[in-house]
Every structure is written in structure tokens, then in C-alpha cells.
Amino acid sequence: xxxTRFAPSPTGYLxxxxxxxxxxxxxxxxxxxxxxxxxxDDTDAERNVESALAPILHGLRWLGIDWDxxxxxxxxxxxxxxxxxxxxxxxAVEKLLAGGFAYRDYATTEEIAAEREAAQREKRPFxxxxxxxxxxxxxxxxxxxxxxxxxxxxxxxxxxxxxxxDLVRGRVEFEWAREQDHVVQRADGTCLYHLASVVDxxxxxxSHVIRAEEHLSNTPRQVFIAQSLDYPLPIYxxxxxxxxxxxxxxxxxxxxxxxxKNRDFAQxxxxxxxxxxxxxxxxxxxxxxxxxxEFYEAVGYLPAAIVNYxxxxxxxxDERTEFLSREELMQHFSLDRVVKASAxxxxxxxxxxxxxxxxxxxxxxxxxxxxxxxxxxxxxxEPASAADREKLARIIDAAGDRLKVFGDILAYADFFxxxxxxxxxxxxxxxxxxxxxxxxxxxxRSELATLATWDVASLEQATQAFIEAQGIKIGDIIHAxxxxxxxxxxxxxxxxxxxxxxxxxxxxxMRRAVESAATQ
RNA sequence: GGCCCCGUCGUCUAGAGGCCUAGGACACAGGCCUUUCACGCCUGCAACACGGGUUCGAAUCCCGUCGGGGUCACCA
Numbered sequence: 001x002x003x004t005r006f007a008p009s010p011t012g013y014l015x016x017x018x019x020x021x022x023x024x025x026x027x028x029x030x031x032x033x034x035x036x037x038x039x040x041d042d043t044d045a046e047r048n049v050e051s052a053l054a055p056i057l058h059g060l061r062w063l064g065i066d067w068d069x070x071x072x073x074x075x076x077x078x079x080x081x082x083x084x085x086x087x088x089x090x091x092a093v094e095k096l097l098a099g100g101f102a103y104r105d106y107a108t109t110e111e112i113a114a115e116r117e118a119a120q121r122e123k124r125p126f127x128x129x130x131x132x133x134x135x136x137x138x139x140x141x142x143x144x145x146x147x148x149x150x151x152x153x154x155x156x157x158x159x160x161x162x163x164x165x166d167l168v169r170g171r172v173e174f175e176w177a178r179e180q181d182h183v184v185q186r187a188d189g190t191c192l193y194h195l196a197s198v199v200d201x202x203x204x205x206x207s208h209v210i211r212a213e214e215h216l217s218n219t220p221r222q223v224f225i226a227q228s229l230d231y232p233l234p235i236y237x238x239x240x241x242x243x244x245x246x247x248x249x250x251x252x253x254x255x256x257x258x259x260x261k262n263r264d265f266a267q268x269x270x271x272x273x274x275x276x277x278x279x280x281x282x283x284x285x286x287x288x289x290x291x292x293x294e295f296y297e298a299v300g301y302l303p304a305a306i307v308n309y310x311x312x313x314x315x316x317x318d319e320r321t322e323f324l325s326r327e328e329l330m331q332h333f334s335l336d337r338v339v340k341a342s343a344x345x346x347x348x349x350x351x352x353x354x355x356x357x358x359x360x361x362x363x364x365x366x367x368x369x370x371x372x373x374x375x376x377x378x379x380x381x382e383p384a385s386a387a388d389r390e391k392l393a394r395i396i397d398a399a400g401d402r403l404k405v406f407g408d409i410l411a412y413a414d415f416f417x418x419x420x421x422x423x424x425x426x427x428x429x430x431x432x433x434x435x436x437x438x439x440x441x442x443x444x445r446s447e448l449a450t451l452a453t454w455d456v457a458s459l460e461q462a463t464q465a466f467i468e469a470q471g472i473k474i475g476d477i478i479h480a481x482x483x484x485x486x487x488x489x490x491x492x493x494x495x496x497x498x499x500x501x502x503x504x505x506x507x508x509x510m511r512r513a514v515e516s517a518a519t520q
Numbered sequence: 521g522g523c524c525c526c527g528u529c530g531u532c533u534a535g536a537g538g539c540c541u542a543g544g545a546c547a548c549a550g551g552c553c554u555u556u557c558a559c560g561c562c563u564g565c566a567a568c569a570c571g572g573g574u575u576c577g578a579a580u581c582c583c584g585u586c587g588g589g590g591u592c593a594c595c596a
Contacts, residue, residue, distance in 0.1 A: 217591040444575035478555040490557040
């Protein structure tokens with residue numbers, strides 16, 4: 001039975017690299033009809049675990065990465081918080097001690113540091129002297145009498161080597177003599193991550209440990225712990241990590257200002273920022289950041305796009321398939337097609353997937369998903385009336401594939417719902433302050449005032465007739481009309497805008513624009 | 521610095537000795553379409569890190585060099 005796990009520590013946010021790891025674990029479990037387990041690594045946590053965990057669970061759920069056992073739903077191996085499994089770790093430490101695989105060490109941190117520095121000075125690899133290792137009860141008594149406190153260290157082998165057959169790396173070998181006597185239990189009795197992780201993986205019957213590459217060098221000590229405890233070894237698979245845009249460094253949420261120098265990254269960030277600001281969301285880099293999954297949810301990306309994109313960061317189905325549904329991924333995912341090299345996060349490629357999945361949506365669904373954005377931005381009152389929904393549907397159809405994320409509706413719908421529009425300065429100058437623009441627009445307005453039916457076809461026909469009568473080209477007036485009725489230089493098709501706005505509003509806005517152009 | 525991992529277009533990747541004058545996608549550039557923008561269509565730019573082997577033949581195998589990254593906590 002395949003059982004994989006994702007073991008986040010409650011940090012308060014879901015990192016895009018973490019999601020990729022979770023996704024691969026989940027996909028692998030689903031592919032093999034196994035279980036995906038969520039375990040919370042909170043052995044060190046002093047913070048509020050529940051509130052720091054909520055965004056992580058929420059993000060995974062939003063992406064559709066569901067777990068079979070975990071903190072909120074329980075399961076046969078409960079509890080799923082490491083902080084609630086301390087007794088098991090304690091028992092493991094006792095067993096390690098009893099078997100001679102670990103020892104009580106009374107060295108102070110200063111003494112260890114001194115040894116490490118000495119080794120560095122002499123340019124030889126550091127290996128603890130075990131000078132303060134207690135080998136008998138008498139030693140314990142003696143060291144304790146000196147006022148020392150003990151930690152428990154692993155008594156690592158000092159000869160031979162270990163070979164791991166990693167599912168993505170192949171065979172990797174380590175010399176035991178290079179491995180340190182790592183601490184597994186602190187002086188205060190609490191246990192460290194590596195021990196807890198190994199014990200839990202055994203207790204949860206994890207068959208495949210799929211995790212990021214940064215854990216590869218930690219594997220020997222974990223194997224040592226597992227072997228010393230007589231645990232069967234899980235199968236390991238170390239995934240390449242997700243790197244910064246345009247570099248090979250590990251993606252980090254702290255370095256956003258550096259990433260912003262990357263044009264693509266900056267573009268995606270600023271696009272999201274504009275939406276967030278209209279929604280009145282907090283936009284500190286700590287909470288609103290394309291390295292964090294919440295960013296995409298807030299701005300209105302589709303989970304399908306993110307999942308599809310992320311699946312292709314480090315994995316591919318074949319030489320040309322790009323679009324894969326969740327079901328197809330579950331069906332085809334395999335670790336042997338995971339690449340070994342780290343892969344840069346490319347926000348523009350994610351954007352392209354978003355564009356693709358957005359097109360699959362029908363108008364009705366877009367109305368449902370975009371309406372909340374308009375409500376939050378106070379462009380539509382809650383609850384939305386049937387008329388508002390109808391109008392929104394028309395706007396969405398007119399805007400078409402210009403709407404890349406749900407939040408984009410704000411920029412395309414605002415002037416339809418506002419009573420009073422503001423002009424974009426550049427567009428106003430260029431289109432309405434041009435000599436003669438006002439007069440022409442005024443004539444056009446008078447012409448439209450007499451129009452029998454106010455719909456797209458009639459508007460187009462009337463406009464054509466108007467430019468022919470005036471002996472001008474469409475480009476000579478259409479931009480002025482657009483700025484007059486929308487306030488903007490770009491937007492949906494002009495006749496659509498006029499039709500949706502209606503006769504009264506359109507004519508009133510044109511009149512006001514003519515006045516503004518003349519007086520300002 | 522020690523140990524470990526990695527190295528194909530700017531980016532994600534295909535490639536398991538001849539199918540490679542290296543394929544696809546994103547990005548980028550130019551053009552067409554066009555009322556703006558977006559879309560669409562066409563074209564283009566662009567890579568096997570380097571050096572030695574092995575072989576009739578190497579992006580693919582071996583060795584070395586260089587480069588990049590990870591890790592060396594009483595963090596996870």
C-alpha cells in the first residue's frame with residue numbers, strides 16, 4: 001500500500017515550493033490508489049499553531065489537494081500533530097540509548113563550538129570528540145555534579161558507507177564518517193525534527209518519503225535512526241526544489257524585492273497588486289506575495305491552472321503535452337519522469353495556463369466568481385440584483401478573454417457600475433483635448449440621440465453613417481468616444497460598451513466629456 | 521571549506537548511441553488582422569558548460585575541469 005505524507009510546519013502561509021512538493025506526494029498516492037497524509041511538524045512551535053496552520057490547510061484545499069488522514073479529519077494513526085506525539089519520541093530515544101545507538105552528552109554548546117572551530121582552523125572535517133559522552137551511570141553522576149545538562153546524541157558509525165536508492169536521484173552514497181553525532185533530544189527533554197520525523201513515518205506506515213532535495217543530506221542520519229530502531233526503510237524520492245525566477249537559488253518568500261527586478265515577475269506581481277488595492281486587501285510583502293499561494297486565490301487565479309503549471313515544474317508527461325487535468329495528472333504522474341535539476345518558477349508561464357483555463361469557463365460561472373470582487377470593491381451592493389447579474393454577464397461577454405483572472409473584472413466593469421467616472425489623464429489629453437475633438441464628439445452625440453434602437457448593430461451602423469457623412473475615418477473619433485464614456489483608453493469593443501451603458505448614460509457622459517474638454 | 525546533488529534555447533522541458541541540420545511550450549522580436557486592448561494567424565531569435573576519451577557514429581556512455589545549488593543547528 002502506497003502511503004505518502006506532506007509535513008508542513010505551521011508557518012502561517014503556503015509556499016509555492018511547498019505546494020509543488022505536496023502536489024507530487026498527493027499525485028503519487030492517487031496514482032497508486034494509496035493514501036496521502038498530512039502531518040504537522042510543530043515540534044518547535046511556540047506560536048499559535050491553529051492560526052498558523054489554517055492558511056496552509058485552506059490553500060491545499062483550495063487547490064484540491066485533499067488528504068485521507070490529517071490534523072482536522074483524524075485517521076487511524078491520530079494524532080497528526082507532532083506536539084501531541086511526544087511519548088512516542090521519548091520511547092524511541094530510550095530505545096536508541098538502550099541499544100547503544102545514542103548517548104547522553106554533557107558538553108556545553110561552547111565546548112562543541114570550540115571543537116568545531118579548531119577543526120575548521122586545522123582544515124579537517126569536524127567530528128565530535130565524544131569527550132563529554134556518558135558511558136556509565138558514574139559518568140552521568142560526575143557530569144551532573146559539575147552542573148552540566150545532557151542532550152541525547154546519535155552515536156553515528158565512524159566507518160563504512162550508506163547507499164540510498166533514491167527514486168529520482170538513483171543511487172547516492174554517503175560515508176558514515178562524515179555524519180555528525182546529531183542531537184535528537186534537547187536538554188529540556190523535547191525531541192528534534194529528524195527523530196520525530198522518522199518515528200512518525202514509521203508509525204504512519206509511510207511507504208514513500210517524497211520531499212524536497214534539501215533533505216537529501218539529512219537522509220543518512222534518518223536512515224541510521226530507522227535502522228537502529230528496527231524500522232523498515234521507506235523508499236526515498238528527493239524532488240528538485242523550485243528555484244527563483246531566472247536563477248538556481250531556492251525560492252524564498254523573503255526575497256521578493258530581488259525577484260521584482262525580474263520583468264515577468266514584476267508584471268505578475270503588479271497586476272495582482274492593482275487588484276488587491278481595489279479590494280482594499282493588505283498588501284505587505286509578508287502576506288501578499290506571488291511566492292505564497294494566497295496571492296493567487298486573492299487575485300482570482302484558477303486552481304486548475306496552478307496545479308497544471310506546478311505539475312510541469314520538474315515533471316513532464318511526454319515531449320509535447322502541456323494541458324493536463326487533475327484526473328489526467330492522477331492517472332499519469334510518475335516519479336521516474338521527475339527531472340533532477342532544480343527548476344525556476346516562471347510566473348508568466350503560470351499566467352499562460354491561467355489564460356487557457358479561464359477560457360474554458362462559461363459566462364454563468366464567471367458571473368458567479370467575479371461578482372464577489374465587485375461587491376468587495378463596492379461597485380455592486382450586496383445582495384446583487386438580477387439586473388446587476390444580467391449586466392455583469394453582458395460585460396463579461398463583451399470583455400471576453402481580456403479577463404485573465406477573476407479580479408480583472410474590476411478594471412473592465414467599474415465604469416459600468418459607477419455613476420461618475422474619472423478620466424485617465426493620458427487618454428483624456430490625447431483623445432479629447434485634441435483640436436476639434438470636442439466638436440466632433442458633440443455632433444456624434446446629437447446624431448445618436450435620435451437613434452431609434454439602441455443596440456450593437458444600430459450603434460455600429462449609425463457610427464459608420466456618421467463618419468461617412470463627416471468624411472473621416474473611424475479612428476478619428478472612436479477613441480474620443482471611448483474615453484468619454486469609459487474614462488479609459490482601452491477596453492471592450494466600443495459598441496458593446498455603448499449598448500451596455502444604455503442611451504441616457506452614454507449621451508450624458510459624452511456631453512460631460514465635451515464640456516470637460518472645453519473648459520479644462 | 522567538507523560532503524551531496526545538478527548542468528539542453530532567457531524559462532519549463534523532450535531526448536535513454538544513429539529518427540537531432542536537437543522537438544514542443546512560455547517569454548521575446550517582427551509582420552498580418554484590427555476602433556483601443558486582448559485574442560487569433562504567420563515569421564523569426566534562441567541551447568546540448570568546457571576538455572579529453574570509448575565508438576564507424578555521442579546531447580546521450582566514461583574521466584577530468586569549470587559552473588550552479590543544497591547541506592553541514594539543542595530550526596523544520
